[in-house]
Amino acid sequence: MNCKLCSALFQEFLEDSLSEELIVEVQDHIRTCSKCRVSLRTYTLTVTLSRKVDPPCCVSPETLDRLKKIIRERLLKTNGVPV
Secondary structure: OOHHHHHHOHHHHHOOOOOHHHHHHHHHHHHHOHHHHHHHHHHHHHHHHHOOOOOOOOOOHHHHHHHHHHHHHHHHHHHOOOO
16 A cells, blocks of 8 residues: 555545445554544544535536546646545
């Protein structure tokens, strides 16, 4: 497990949607990599805080869906891992 792959798996890790094997690999990597440990804490905090904020009233649901799709595509292109 390298840092790039580990960080690409953060969302699925937090949602508990990874295979048991990948969960163990991410946990092992986080245990030994302080950079990823901090990144996961930051990511977790960001997700938690963002769930407490309503989307701006001026953004339509369709626009939000398009933005999410663009973000997923860019993460896939950057990390090579489906999001």
